[in-house]
Amino acid sequence: MGERKGVSSSKVVFRKLLLFFFTMTSVLFVLSWFYVMRSTYRPHFIEYSLLPNSKHLSTLDGSKYDMQKQNVDSSFGNRAILVDSEDLKEGGRRKGPNGKEKVVKHRGKCHQNDELVIKVYMYDLPAEFHFGLLDWKPNGKSVWPDVRNNIPGYPGGLNLQHSIEFWLTLDVLASEFPEAPKARTVIRVQNSSEADIIYVPFFSSLSYNRYSKRRPNEMKNGNMILQEKLVKHLTAQEEWKRSGGKDHLILAHHPNSMLDARMKLWPATFILSDFGRYPPNIANVEKDVIAPYKHLIPSYLNDNSTFDTRPTLLYFQGAIYRKDGGLARQELFYLLKNEKDVHFSFGSIGKDGIKKATEGMRASKFCLNIAGDTPSSNRLFDAIASHCVPVIISDAIELPYEDVIDYSEFCIFVRTTDAIKENFLINFIRGISKKEWTRMWNMLKEIEHLFEFHFPSKENDAVQMIWQAVARKVPAMRLKLNRHGRFSRSPPSADKELKSIPLPRNFW
Ligand SMILES: *[C@@H]1O[C@H](CO)[C@@H](O)[C@H](O)[C@H]1NC(C)=O
Numbered sequence: 001m002g003e004r005k006g007v008s009s010s011k012v013v014f015r016k017l018l019l020f021f022f023t024m025t026s027v028l029f030v031l032s033w034f035y036v037m038r039s040t041y042r043p044h045f046i047e048y049s050l051l052p053n054s055k056h057l058s059t060l061d062g063s064k065y066d067m068q069k070q071n072v073d074s075s076f077g078n079r080a081i082l083v084d085s086e087d088l089k090e091g092g093r094r095k096g097p098n099g100k101e102k103v104v105k106h107r108g109k110c111h112q113n114d115e116l117v118i119k120v121y122m123y124d125l126p127a128e129f130h131f132g133l134l135d136w137k138p139n140g141k142s143v144w145p146d147v148r149n150n151i152p153g154y155p156g157g158l159n160l161q162h163s164i165e166f167w168l169t170l171d172v173l174a175s176e177f178p179e180a181p182k183a184r185t186v187i188r189v190q191n192s193s194e195a196d197i198i199y200v201p202f203f204s205s206l207s208y209n210r211y212s213k214r215r216p217n218e219m220k221n222g223n224m225i226l227q228e229k230l231v232k233h234l235t236a237q238e239e240w241k242r243s244g245g246k247d248h249l250i251l252a253h254h255p256n257s258m259l260d261a262r263m264k265l266w267p268a269t270f271i272l273s274d275f276g277r278y279p280p281n282i283a284n285v286e287k288d289v290i291a292p293y294k295h296l297i298p299s300y301l302n303d304n305s306t307f308d309t310r311p312t313l314l315y316f317q318g319a320i321y322r323k324d325g326g327l328a329r330q331e332l333f334y335l336l337k338n339e340k341d342v343h344f345s346f347g348s349i350g351k352d353g354i355k356k357a358t359e360g361m362r363a364s365k366f367c368l369n370i371a372g373d374t375p376s377s378n379r380l381f382d383a384i385a386s387h388c389v390p391v392i393i394s395d396a397i398e399l400p401y402e403d404v405i406d407y408s409e410f411c412i413f414v415r416t417t418d419a420i421k422e423n424f425l426i427n428f429i430r431g432i433s434k435k436e437w438t439r440m441w442n443m444l445k446e447i448e449h450l451f452e453f454h455f456p457s458k459e460n461d462a463v464q465m466i467w468q469a470v471a472r473k474v475p476a477m478r479l480k481l482n483r484h485g486r487f488s489r490s491p492p493s494a495d496k497e498l499k500s501i502p503l504p505r506n507f508w
C-alpha cells in the first residue's frame with residue numbers, strides 16, 4: 001500500500017510539473033504573440049514585404065480595426081507572422097523611399113495568373129437592378145443587352161468613378177462569346193454548382209446616385225426600395241440558402257451604396273472603395289475586395305515631363321470637410337498656404353474643373369491625398385494617371401490589390417499625426433531627391449494600366465486585376481463553407497449550440 005501511495009504521489013508531482021510547464025509555455029506564447037502584434041501594429045511607412053513565393057498574403061492595414069478583426073475571423077488571419085522582420089526594421093528606420101530596388105509584386109505573378117480563370121455564376125436579376133438603371137429596356141426574353149452590338153452608356157461625370165459594377169458585369173457577359181479575348185480572367189457558367197463565385201449584378205452605386213433623393217410624399221426613396229427587393233430576392237434563392245451567402249459577390253463601391261442591404265448581406269464578399277463606413281464584422285480585409293476608383297482625369301499619354309519641367313512641388317485640390325476625418329485638410333492648408341511652389345485650393349472638381357485639375361496635376365511633382373469624409377477618393381487614381389507621385393495622408397486608407405502590389409514603390413505615405421506638425425511635411429517632400437522622384441515616376445508609368453477600365457477587358461487592367469483579387473478570396477470562402485458543412489450529412493442535432501462549429505481560438 002505504502003509503495004502504491006508513493007507511486008501515485010510522484011504521479012501527482014509529475015502532473016503538477018506538467019501543468020506548470022504547460023502554463024508557462026502558454027504564457028510565453030501569448031506574450032510573444034502580443035509582441036509580434038505590437039511590432040507590426042504600425043500604420044504605413046513600413047513596407048510589408050511579401051515572403052518569396054507566397055501568393056495569398058493578406059495585408060496589415062494598421063487601422064484601428066485590426067485587433068478587433070482578429071476576433072471576427074481568427075481562422076484566416078495569421079497576418080502578423082507574415083511580416084519580414086528585417087524589412088520591418090528597415091522600414092521603421094528609413095526616412096523616405098530608399099534607393100533599394102524592389103520589384104512591384106504584381107510582375108511575374110500575374111503572368112502565372114493568366115491561367116487562373118474564375119468561374120462565375122451570375123444571377124439573371126430583373127433589368128431594374130442593372131442595365132434598366134441605364135434606361136435600357138429588355139426586348140425579348142433576355143434580361144441582358146447583347147453587348148456585342150449595343151452597350152448601354154453609363155452616365156458620365158462623377159458617376160463614373162464608381163462604375164466598377166458596369167465594367168465587371170460587361171466582362172462577365174462578354175466571357176460567353178467565342179470571340180472573347182484569350183487573356184480573360186472570368187468565365188460565366190450557367191450551372192451555379194460549378195461556379196467559384198455567385199455574382200450579384202446590382203448596380204448599387206448608380207442606384208444610390210440616381211435614386212437616393214426622397215420625393216416629398218414618399219416614405220422611402222427608390223434606392224431603399226431596390227435594396228429591399230434585392231435582399232428579399234437574394235435570400236430566397238437556392239444558391240444563397242446553400243451557402244448563407246458566403247460565396248456571393250456584391251458590389252458596393254460608392255461608400256453610401258447598399259447602406260441598408262449590407263447589414264443583411266454581409267456574409268457575402270463586397271467590392272468596396274474602403275472600409276470607412278463599415279464596422280469590421282460587416283467588412284474587412286480578409287473577406288472583401290478593394291477596387292480602384294475609375295480616374296476622372298485623362299491618362300497622360302506620351303508624358304515627356306521631368307522633375308524639372310513640373311514646376312509645382314505639391315498639388316492639392318479638394319473639398320473642405322469639417323467632419324472628423326477631414327480636419328487634417330484645414331490644418332494642412334494653414335501649414336502650406338504660404339509655400340510658393342505648393343498649390344492648395346478647396347473646391348471639388350466639377351465639370352470644367354477637370355481640365356484645370358489635369359493641367360495642375362501634370363505640372364506637379366507630388367499630389368496630396370488627404371482623408372476626407374471617407375479614407376479613399378478618386379484623387380489617388382487621378383494622381384497615378386497624371387504620373388504625379390501620390391502623397392497619402394489617410395491612416396485608414398485601403399488600397400486595391402495590395403496583396404500583390406507594394407505601393408511604397410510609387411507613393412509616399414505620411415501619418416496624419418506627423419503631417420500636421422509644423423514644417424514636417426514640406427521638409428520631407430523637399431528632401432526627396434530628383435533621382436528618387438524619377439524612380440517613382442517611372443514606376444507610376446509602369447503600373448498605371450492596373451487602374452484602367454476597358455471593355456473588352458485587357459490583360460491585367462483594372463477589370464482583370466479585380467477578378468484576380470476576387471479569385472484570391474475563393475480558397476478562404478471554400479474553407480468557410482466546407483467547415484460550415486461538416487455535419488451536413490449527420491442527423492439534425494437537437495442542441496442548437498452544436499449546429500455550428502466554433503472557430504479554433506488557439507493551436508491546441
Ligand atoms: C450542375 O452541376 C452539378 C455538379 O457538377 C451537377 O450534378 C448537376 O447535374 C448540374 N445541373 C445541371 C442542370 O446541369
Ligand SMILES: *[C@@H]1O[C@H](CO)[C@@H](O)[C@H](O)[C@H]1NC(C)=O
Pocket residue numbers: 304305306309
Ligand atoms: C512635350 O511634348 C509636347 C508636344 O509633344 C511639347 O509641346 C512640350 O514642350 C514637351 N515638353 C517637354 C518638357 O519637352
